[in-house]
Amino acid sequence: MSYRVGIDIGGTFTDFAMLKGEQVILHKNLSTPEDRSLGVMTGLEKLAEKEGMTLGDLLGQCESIVHGTTIADNTLIEMNGAVTGLITTQGFRDEMEYRRGYKENIWDATLAPFKQITPRRRRLTVPERMLFDGSVYEALDEQAVREACRKLRKQNVESVAISLIFSFVNPAHELRVKQIVEEEMPGVHLSVSHQVLPRGPEYDRTSTTVVNAYVGPRVTSYLEKLVTRLQEAGYKNQLMVMQASGGVMTREYIDGSPIRVLASGPAGGVIGSAHTGVAKGSPNLLCVDMGGTSYDMSIVLDGAAPATAGWNMHHRYLVGVPMVQVETLGAGGGSICHVSGGEIQVGPKSAGSEPGPICYGRGGVEPTVTDALLMLGILSADAEFAGGSFALQEQGVREAFQVLGDQMGYGAEDAAFDCWRVVNANMIQAIRRTTAGKGIDPKEMVMLAYGGNGPAFAAVHADALGIEKVLVPKASPTFSALGTLVAKPTIDEERSCSCSVDAPDLEKMRTLWNQLEERANHYFRDAGFSIDQVECIYQVNMRYAGQNFAVSFEVHRCQGAQDFSFLDAEFGARALEAFNARHMQEFEHIREAELPEIIGVRLITAVDTPAPPVGSGCSAPRMAAAPVKRRRANLGEGYMDIEIYAGNALLPGYEVTGPAIIEETFTTIVVYPGWKVQVDDSGDYEMQKTP
């Protein structure tokens, strides 16, 4: 028997999903922030134990291990990356500080500045200049580069970002600077802008390169450590790593482009959602993932969640590589409830996992959303929590809500209920803002809920948004880990290519795509795939002159080697037609009197790997489930005697009509009044609004 293991490290828990043939085995244990690879090894031992094997035997039979890591995100949150310097074109020293004018809060004059990865003393400039057409306007002053290196050495710089104006059109100067830095600063980590993000404009590319330089050494050394541990324990294959684009790739590839793991955490869940939705006949999904600190929303259309590059601000830095779009609201189980200016408010401050909610009994004193759920009877101190890792405690919870109630002029239960209403309203508004940004009417979507807290809220939000169906996968608590097993090995890269659409430079496009293809094939070959397995999707980036962001769209798709016959005389006309369709979809108009311009080519290469099977349909005979107990709870219509069901007893075909609560091993599913839930043939929950 061969195994595939997906691992997702979160702030609180490290999640595992192991695929054994068609069977999925889940596990969850606490993360180990000081050395995250330890938590991974502990979990793998547990999984081996479950299989009655030694760790070595399990790893020996492991076909692949796929890993989603937050190491890059944590580096930016904690701001403890490499000592980084920037070499840029004279005259452009301060773009990283200007941020194109962007500030996070337009109403707050006291907003603290972002912490600079490259303070001004480590942003050095060199005389040189390329023009937009790639011609040299001013030659590179090599002596100035050596002098910059001297200054960076003096400041103990470990990682150097190089970003010169129009290097994506002509990289000659940038490559020469790279050579000189290699000579002058041997062993230093290098990030070169035309390789990290080969497109304009300068702030987007420079910021992406600087962040790459900053997180790179930590990502590389963490993965190296993890690979060593896995190899020592008996794993023989490549470690695959999740990227923010929604694909996975080998460690070797990530080493060359570490920024691609930034913001990859939520991508696994979205890719898993798309896979599940398609299998269950719901290709248009609104995915909501509520954990301890955040509520993440994403959209799947036609079974896909395409990665796009736009104004992706992450931890106060712009990152321009393609990412699966996930919007985040600071609302999770740990979000703190408080009264501010005479109003009940929830978050954005979170109690996190330490001390956590009051009911965790670890010293938390401020009431949280999880505490409110306990007050409402949605959670219970009698039930196991987080798979039995600990039990919730009621002590101090009522008192804390009474403090809020005193300020509002009512009792603790009313205060808890209002906190629940407020956090629901926040999440519903956040979803509407997410869908508005895409021009989507939520009514036409199916909701898919996961994360530890998602299923406790999903149907309330669906109801308010006019959504009639909610899917809750059995594996929802470790859904992101499962998603990493769905994600395909993928390389998604672009190259700058400026030309008009009515007379496109076909020869240049062919050359660039060829280069991208050879580069991708190198990594796929190394990962043990044959080139025939590689699917190539050729995309073009186009925009109207003056637009900040281009739209990307597909112009050709094929399997294996390519003869580029699609680059024919009609290519420009086809590209224009595709651009018009895409622009209409994205922005609801095209400019009749203007021709857009081609600004880049993009190649997405991917290999199909076996994904966890997802069943569909409800062919099992319908049966009414029997509750295991009842308790007093408030599901939005006042306290009532509510039926409680045990999730592990609900087999395919079982139905539960709301109001009811289903207690699963790692999560709680609430069936609100006006809703019913049915277990489908694969054991997943399908909630439906009752007529």
Added chain:
Amino acid sequence: MSYELNRRLAAKREPLPTASDLDPVTASIIRGALETVCFEACTHLGRAASSPIINQSNERNSSIIDSHGRLVVGSVGTPHLTFVTQLTVRYGLMHQDDYDWGPGDVFLANDPDHGGGHLPDYNVYAPVFDDDGRLVMIQALQAHQGDTGGKDPGGFTLEATDIFTEGLAIPCLKLVHRGEKRRDVINLIERNNRFATFAGDLAAMIGGVQMAVREHQALIRKYGTDNVRAALNYTVEHTEKRFREEIAAWPDGTYEADVWVDADTQGTPDVKVHVACEVRGDQLTVDLTGTDDRPHLVGVWNTFANSRGYIMVQLCSMIDPEIPKNEGLFNAVDIILPEGCIAHPPPNKPAALGSFHPACEITEAVCIALSNIVPQRAQPQVYKIGMPNAVIGFNANGMMWMDQGVDSRSMDVSAVKGVDGWGSSPASLGSLLLSMAEDSEARFPVLNISREMVTDGGGAGQWRGAPGSLNVKKVLEPVSAMAWMVSAKHPLRGMCGGEDAIPYSNRFLVGTEQEYKIELVESAQLPEGAVMAYQHGGGAGFGPALERDPEAVKEDVLDEYVSLAAARSRYGVVLTGSLEEYDLAVDIAATQALRNKMKAESAAQGAAS
């Protein structure tokens, strides 16, 4: 169209009648839902508009006005547009019968003399009726248009002496009647605009308010008209209460400030804004009595609604940023704008430039006046630049192009107590994206040579202003260029003993024998290769420079925000080591001695004068 009209427009509006006794939590949930609809309308406009200034740089705003004309939701988009909208809508509301308001209607207004800002700020709005035909609220969208059909492209005519030079003024015009677009009217508006993208922008604004109206109607059906009205009352009352709590915490007194615009566009010097902010308990009065009212001034007239709005932008930045932005703010403040002064012009004055200056000087004056009592938030929400240098030329096919020069830069970011100035602009301009060299150079024959912050370009202070940038550009073919200079003689002012920002300066033909400085306005033909250098005033300092932590000064020297010489002469900080070797250290004893000496000298000077 008179002072009398302005008085009626600005008069306080009563709460809405309602039988509902709604709880505050439900009210705040309804408010949240309305804010989301506002956001959706803005997003729709952003997605569907054709001009990049709206769909990519975000210069747009969405707000809701209730049936009494009160701003009830106004916190989406650009703050400088947020607080102007309700007076425009009030004018329409006051003439509902004349203009035959009904369900499905959409209106357009931009008239400075009928509650508007300057002409380019188009306001498109639509009434929302409940199922019983009762007017509940109005959804409005504002966006800055690239042109207004006046004498000059963009609507900015430096020598204009009346509004008609600047373009088409629209008090209240019905674009959609009962759901049907009025093609004749829309064609007229489109025809009076130079830009091809305008028709798409206008259509996007109409589509945005129509979408929002449908959402509001669904919301009204869900909660009931009385409850929605109660929620609107609640949200205004809540904001007024929160604002008054902040005012009550400020010490009673009258706080005054004078700020000057260098000159009007004809060269008349020292155009004055005077403000007195009086705090009495929880009541604030902002009085502009004493502000310049010389009738012959040209180009420096700020509309009545805009003056109110720019006062509010500053006040809003000086209170808890979480307080919802709505009419409650205006209810807590008495704004006195004397008739005939540059903040409340006589009818038919031009309005385009005045919306920058003296508008920003009004904002700055309010900030200075309140800086002693709200020091931690005393950052002027201004742009002290007159106009970026606009470069105009023609393509081979005869089409005009214009590089508007809204480039990446640093300007006017003053420090507040506890935070040095940082970033490119003050907070309230932080949602506008600046243009990039790699985008603009592919479109225009203009090379960006440099745009770095200049050492010592920030006002010194206990907290330091962000240094202004020197933006140097070279034209690669013959072009014409336009400029308007202010803030050279009267730069952005320091707060609470902090030093002023450096002056703006602007030079053409740099590096040639003909190099010259722009003193006021310029419209020049530049030859190929001509260089322009625009020094932006940076931010001003907060608090006495001699009180700045010497370690912070050392860090500033290492980052070349401050020179070694200025560390000594302006901050009284003596450093050992060298910048070249990155081994600077503060000589504590020498610093203390120098600072004592400088303080004594300054005290002696003060006594002498």
